[in-house]
Amino acid sequence: MAFLADVTMSRRLFLIKNLMSVCCAPLEVLISVLYWGLRLIDERLVLPEWAVIPLHADLGFHAVPSIVMLVDLLLLSPPWTISALPSLGLSGTIAFGYWFWVEQCFSYNGWYPYPIFEQLSTFGRIGLFTMSAIVMALSTVTLKRLYGHVNGFGNDLPPQSRPGDIKKTEGVEVDCL
DSSP states (O other): OHHHHHHHTOHHHHHHHHHHHHHHHHHHHHHHHHHHHHHHHOGGGTSOTTOOOOHHHHHHHHTHHHHHHHHIIIIISOOOOOOHHHHHHHHHHHHHHHHHHHHHHHHHHSSOSSHHHHHSOHHHHHHHHHHHHHHHHHHHHHHHHHHHHHHOOOOSSOOSSOTTOTTOOTTOOOOOO
16 A cells, blocks of 8 residues: 555555554554464464464564564654544454454354464453453554654644645745755
C-alpha cells in the first residue's frame, strides 16, 4: 500500500496506508511480544511438537513485520491522532475478530494454530484475548509516545490547516526564504 501511495502520489492511498498503520504496527508489536515471550517460557506453547520452523522463517513471520512497521511508523509516517480509549476499542475489535477467526479455523481443521489455545478453556481464551487487546492498546500509546520522542512532539499551537488543505493558504502565514 505504501509503495503504491508513493508511486501514484495518491492522497487516498496515503490515507488508507496511514489508517492501516494505526492498526497494523501495534498488532505486529503485540504478535512479536506474545510469540517470543511465550516461546522463551515454553516453545511448545506456540509450536506444536510436529512443527519445525527454520529460524529465518520464524523471524520472517514473528519479528521482521514488526521491525518493518516500526521503521515505517518512526521514519515515514505522519503522527497518529488516535488516543488511548479509541485504541482500546480498536484493539478489542481486532483481538476478538482474531479469536472468531481462530475458532472458525478450529471448527474446520480440528486444531488451533497455536498449542496454547488448546491448553486454555473458553474462559481462558477470553482472558488471553482480553489481555492481548489491552497490551495492543498500550502498544499503540507507547508507539505514539516513541514517535514523539523520535520526531518531536510538535507545538502547543492549534493547527491552522488540515491534511488535504494543501492548496489553501488563506489565513496561514507562509515565510519564504
